[in-house]
Amino acid sequence: MLALIAGTGALPNEVVADLAETPVICAMEGFIPDDLSVDIVFPLEHLGSFISDLKDQGVTEICMAGAVQRPTVDPSRIDAATMPLVPVLQQAIMTSDDGALRAVIGIFENAGLSVRAAHEIAPTLLPPLGCLTDAQPSQADLADADRGASVLSAMGSADVGQACAVSKGQALAVEGIFGTAWMLQSLTQRPDAGGGILFKGPKPGQDRRVDLPAIGPETVTGAVAAGLSGIVIEKGGVIVLQKDRVIAECNRLGLFLFVRERAV
Known part of the structure; x- marks a missing residue:
């Protein structure tokens, strides 16, 4: 039972x-x-x-x-x-x-x-590998995802957070104690022209039975408000809540959602 x-x-x-x-x-x-x-x-x-x-x-x-x-x-x-x-x-x-x-x-x-x-x-909580949306990531976006994975690895060693925002190889913001939504809110007044990605994944060495990171419809709204172009998550490492609605919102707002291979 x-x-x-x-x-x-x-x-x-x-x-x-x-x-x-x-x-x-x-x-x-x-x-x-x-x-x-x-x-x-x-x-x-x-x-x-x-x-x-x-x-x-x-x-x-x-x-x-x-x-x-x-x-x-x-x-x-x-x-x-x-x-x-x-x-x-x-x-x-x-x-x-x-x-x-x-x-x-x-x-x-x-x-x-x-x-x-x-x-x-509940295995349907984890999405499959690849791009789930009409919008597709560019090569620059994929390079930012690689950078995001490196940033997250460094954050994980300090047990800081499970998400960061990256644009043109530079970390725009990292998740802290107040969570992803607060981090995205902090970017709504960013002084540049926008772009970049939200990268989310588990901490290195994390016990994946508990506290696996998650995104939902509010994450999509927050990413758009932050001026980001898309969301990249790690395959098998991030739960997508209300998946159909998340994908529909991404398509409506022109955001991409890409599930990449787990970083080694």
Whole structure:
């Protein structure tokens, strides 16, 4: 049996829509999914009890999908079943995003639960290789994509972000803590004539079972407002939410969407 630990945003809904059977839907306090009926709500301070409850219900696999921020832990709420996990949770909260996610995955796996990726149980979330739109990238755009992959690799070593904007071989902006939409918004007043690409992909060495980057219709709108010519994503590394709508919006607005091979 599968349990979906759902966060906010569109991803949890798309995962559930792609499944033949509805999973047990769970959510952490403060991060309730937008349009899903939740079976179990748990505070992080009761994580140990939550895991025991899942196993008692016959759950053997979990998938984590959706946005969740680092919560504030109230020591007075920690229950007995969670107390042994406190050192791991403390370490996770204090470390990098990747480190925190690896620690959480380790907690579930040590409890005997398999952790599955959203795109593994809902494979239609990942688009095929090639250009998906009427507009096509130029050779200059493809060169900017190569540059974007290099920028992202450097960013990944510092655990900074999963996206950047590049034009004529120069990095216009890189994604930070405020996300891709904020980065694109920062380019709406750019002083040049426009052009360039949004490049998005996972961090080097990232555990792809959780926090895989995603784009959606709002990404297309943001890229146009930023004066970019197109979006390039890494094959197998970026989820496309509402894919048909994303492609339709790109075609309507003259943007290209290109899925390139994974950078080595």
